[in-house]
Amino acid sequence: MSAPRRMRIQPSKLRRVTLPGMALRFAFGAAVSVAAGLVGNHWGPVTGGVFLAFPAVLAATLTLIQDEEHSRIPASNDARGAVLGAVGMIAFALCVWALATRIPTLVAMGIALVAWAIVAAVLYLLIWGVRRSR
Incomplete structure (x- = not known):
């Protein structure tokens, strides 16, 4: 297992962004x-809102990570992590949906945040723990 990479801002990499790459992201x-x-039009705004939780940037980012960043981490690992985070977001949405009208909103959001973190972390540990043991 390698050490985690530090996130840093590198404005010089903006020069490598191309018009076709931006068009693809858009x-x-x-x-x-x-x-x-x-x-949302078919099943209502509540259902449509859940789909908006999926970050629109994710699809474009995953298609370009490997080429633009020359990452040592395969894009497939990023995709797996994104799926686990999305499952956690579903837990978040379900908690808010179930609790927001029954308890104070801030408390419901806090519980939903904890549910998201626990679901994503448990799935991460299960998936990567199984992969490392092989």
Whole structure:
């Protein structure tokens, strides 16, 4: 297991951003937003809002991580992590949906945040723990 990478800002990398890359990001973001809007129109704004929890930037980012960042970490690992985080967001949404009208909103949001963190962390430990033991 390698040491975690530190996140840092590198403005010089902005020079490598290309117009086609930006167009691709925009297209993916727009597609996710349109899909959430269509779901909202068909099944209502509550359901559409859950789909908006999926970050529109994620789809574009995952397609470009490997090439633009020359990462030693495969993009597939980033995708797995994103899926685990998304499952945690579903737990968050379910907690807010179930609790927001029954208890104070701030308390419901706090409980939902804890649920998201626990679900994502447990899934992470299960998935990567199983992978490391192989």
